[in-house]
Amino acid sequence: MLTKRIIPCLDIKNGRTVKGVNFLDLRYAGDPVELAQFYAENSADELVFLDISATEEKRKTLADLVLRVAEKVNIPFTVGGGISSVEDVDVLLQFGADKVSINSSAVKRPELINELSAKFGSQCVVVAIDAKQVDGEWKVHLVGGKVATDLNLFDWAKEVEKRGAGEILFTSMNNDGTKNGFANEALAKLSTDLNIPIIASGGAGTMQHFADTFKEGKADAALAASVFHFKEIAIPELKEFLNEKEILVRR
Amino acid sequence: MKIVIINYGAGNIQSIKFAIQRLGFEAKLSDNAEEIQQADKVIFPGVGEASSAMKKLKATGLDQLIPQLTQPVLGICLGMQLMCKHSEEGDTKGLGVFDVEVKRFSNQVKVPQIGWNQISNLQTELFQGIKEQEFMYLVHSFYAEKCEEMIAETIYDVAYASALKKNNFFGVQFHPEKSSQAGEKVLENFLKLEIRNTKYEIRNTKYEIRNTK
Numbered sequence: 001m002l003t004k005r006i007i008p009c010l011d012i013k014n015g016r017t018v019k020g021v022n023f024l025d026l027r028y029a030g031d032p033v034e035l036a037q038f039y040a041e042n043s044a045d046e047l048v049f050l051d052i053s054a055t056e057e058k059r060k061t062l063a064d065l066v067l068r069v070a071e072k073v074n075i076p077f078t079v080g081g082g083i084s085s086v087e088d089v090d091v092l093l094q095f096g097a098d099k100v101s102i103n104s105s106a107v108k109r110p111e112l113i114n115e116l117s118a119k120f121g122s123q124c125v126v127v128a129i130d131a132k133q134v135d136g137e138w139k140v141h142l143v144g145g146k147v148a149t150d151l152n153l154f155d156w157a158k159e160v161e162k163r164g165a166g167e168i169l170f171t172s173m174n175n176d177g178t179k180n181g182f183a184n185e186a187l188a189k190l191s192t193d194l195n196i197p198i199i200a201s202g203g204a205g206t207m208q209h210f211a212d213t214f215k216e217g218k219a220d221a222a223l224a225a226s227v228f229h230f231k232e233i234a235i236p237e238l239k240e241f242l243n244e245k246e247i248l249v250r251r
Numbered sequence: 252m253k254i255v256i257i258n259y260g261a262g263n264i265q266s267i268k269f270a271i272q273r274l275g276f277e278a279k280l281s282d283n284a285e286e287i288q289q290a291d292k293v294i295f296p297g298v299g300e301a302s303s304a305m306k307k308l309k310a311t312g313l314d315q316l317i318p319q320l321t322q323p324v325l326g327i328c329l330g331m332q333l334m335c336k337h338s339e340e341g342d343t344k345g346l347g348v349f350d351v352e353v354k355r356f357s358n359q360v361k362v363p364q365i366g367w368n369q370i371s372n373l374q375t376e377l378f379q380g381i382k383e384q385e386f387m388y389l390v391h392s393f394y395a396e397k398c399e400e401m402i403a404e405t406i407y408d409v410a411y412a413s414a415l416k417k418n419n420f421f422g423v424q425f426h427p428e429k430s431s432q433a434g435e436k437v438l439e440n441f442l443k444l445e446i447r448n449t450k451y452e453i454r455n456t457k458y459e460i461r462n463t464k
Contacts, residue, residue, distance in 0.1 A: 002368045002407055003386065040431065045367055071269045076388055076429045096265035098390075098429065121299045123363050123390045166363055195358055197365050220361065250367040250386040 003248045004214045005045040005221035006235055007199065008228045010035060012081070013053040015061045033068050039228070040075045043235045045250055047073070048101065048169075048223060051081030058082060063091050070096025078126055084108075086115050093120060101169060103128040104142045107149060107156075110163060117164025126199075127165040129156060131186070132173035138186055145173040153186065154193060161194050168194065169223065171201040179205025179227070184217035191218035199223050207233060207241040214247050254278040254442070255290035257317070257330075259307045263298055263428075267327070270428035274439050284316050292442060293320055297329030301353070301393070302341025304329055318346050323444045324420050331415060331422030332393060340393050349415045349422060351398040360408040363392040370413050370425070374402040377414065377421055379440050385433045387413070387425035394424065 011018040016030050036047050049069070051062050066079055079092055080101030089100050106113050106127050116125045130145045131138045131153040138153035157168055170190060172183030182200045191198045197220035200213045204224035213219045227233045239249045254271060256264055258280040271278040271294075278294065281287055295317060297304055308314040317324070317334070326334045335345045338353035345353070356362045367386040370378075387405075394411040397404065403414035405424070415422040421441065427434035 002364060002366050005366050067265075070266055071272070074270065074273070074429065074431050074435060076390075076426075093263065094265060096263065096269065098263060098266070122392075123298070123365065167365060195361055196363075197361050220366070 001248050003045070003250045004219070004242070005199075006043070006210070006238060006249065007046045007048055007221055007223040008039050008044050008235070009048040009050060009201070009223050009225045011225065012049050012051045012062075012065065014055060015053075015065055018052065032065060033072055036069055036073045036077070039235070040073050043239055043251065044075065046075060046221070047077040049077060049079045049081075050101075051079065054082075059088065059091075063095050066092050066095040066097045080126070080128060084112070086112075086119055089116055089120060089124075093124060097124075099124040099126050099166070101126040101128045103130065106160065107140065107142060107151065110159065113160060113163035113165055117166070122164050122166035122196075125165050126167045126169050127160045128169040128171065129153065129160070130171045130173055133183075133186070141173055145171075145176070154189060157190055157194060161196050165196060167197045167199060167220075169199040169201055172203060175203030176201070178203055181205065181209040182213035182217055182219070182222065184213055187213060187217035187219050191220070197221065204233075207238050210238060211242055211245045211247060214242070215245075252276060252292065252442070253290045254292045254294065255281045255287050256294045256296060257287060257313065258282045259304070259311060259313055264296055266426075267294060267296055267428045270435060270438055271442070274435060274442065276442060282311055282313065284312065287313075287316060288320065291322055292444075293322060293324045295324060295326040295330035295334070297327065297331075297333060298390075299329060300341060301329065301332060301338045301343040301345075304333060305343050305345070308333070308346075314346060318348050321419060323441065325441050326420070326422035327428075328391060328424060328426060331424055332391075332395065334415075334420060334422050335395055338393060348420045349395070349398070349400050349417055351395050351400065351412065351415065353393050353395050355393050356408045363390055364407045365390050367430075368405050368407060368413075368425075370403040370405055372401070372404045373414075375416050375421075376444060377402065377416070377423075377437060377440050380436055381433060381440075387423075387427070387430040387434060387437075389413070389425045391424060395422075 076098040078099040084105035140151035199221040200219035201223040334348040401412035405413035427437040
């Protein structure tokens with residue numbers, strides 16, 4: 001049977017991982033490739049690299065990183081952060097990325113989703129959606145949640161699927177950073193409304209939170225950063241835990 | 252050993268090249284008929300849509316060349332599907348190496364299937380040392396039906412063939428290059444095939460299918 005996926009997310013700035021201090025283990029501090037290898041050897045199912053740098057050389061640095069990761073890492077990985085054109089994606093996929101994640105650029109120009117899925121196939125197009133619940137309604141936000149839009153989360157998610165996205169990476173801004181668990185109600189609605197896989201993001205604090213998001217949130221995969229990087233949760237142990245809860249994971 | 256990855260502008264070729272490199276071999280990308288024919292081992296990759304991929308093959312005559320190859324050939328993902336008789340995707344006539352129909356998953360399940368699923372009923376040397384119910388990484392919306400040529404089975408929506416074999420032709424629906432150590436083992440097994448089976452033997456004898464269960 002298809003298993004639920006556990007995905008560590010690595011924030012990248014100028015080709016290096018962000019949060020160097022106390023970061024997993026000093027020997028992994030800074031080098032995304034070494035950290036990625038560590039996770040690949042320790043039961044991670046996939047990896048996401050999110051480039052948050054804002055330099056002019058960003059494109060080249062990210063492409064270089066993709067090539068180095070593809071050379072060493074034997075599990076699938078997604079890259080995201082500032083990707084806005086078919087040309088950007090072409091380079092990243094040619095260099096060995098399995099999927100790309102687009103966010104603000106898809107909101108600004110939704111046709112980009114159609115263009116990417118037509119050219120490269122839906123399977124490599126992940127649309128990331130950051131949303132915040134304001135007065136009971138889930139509104140899509142941009143720029144890491146800083147800028148509000150008028151888009152309703154569920155309407156936008158349906159449009160994204162229709163335009164050819166292969167997966168949705170949903171981050172709840174209400175939950176992100178709280179370590180109080182994922183936004184399972186919204187996740188379950190997304191998972192029921194849509195027929196493409198949903199990746200849960202934002203709020204992971206305990207192993208139980210992962211079990212909850214797979215069961216109550218009906219998520220297909222769960223993404224987290226700090227709980228893994230700061231060794232609060234080790235993925236092999238998390239998988240043992242999920243297995244005991246009768247959630248099928250790769251072990 | 253000369254390993255050629257057929258390059259026809261479809262798919263994540265770099266990852267396969269790197270996976271082979273991690274196993275200590277070098278692979279060359281090529282769309283040249285002579286070079287492909289002379290290789291000890293041929294990998295036929297593919298990601299994307301079936302009918303447009305088949306058009307690319309036809310444009311270069313590779314659709315004629317591939318079914319005539321005599322050395323071990325491994326089709327991966329869409330590569331495997333294109334080696335089948337016909338695909339529902341874009342109503343595409345395949346290369347016909349495998350006598351099987353490729354169908355779309357129903358909407359009872361999420362499509363595409365993305366992630367790690369299990370392979371079972373493993374047969375042939377390709378799965379030497381791979382345990383039953385091993386996990387492999389799959390990304391696909393279409394599947395090959397169960398058939399005589401099936402050498403591995405996976406369940407998603409239905410039970411389907413996640414690997415096929417006929418004579419010197421192998422096909423895997425999963426991505427060995429992305430399936431951690433288990434996937435690399437499958438690739439390594441494939442690379443080893445020709446060491447134990449010379450081209451001549453593969454061409455002329457149907458070597459025994461051994462069940463590794």
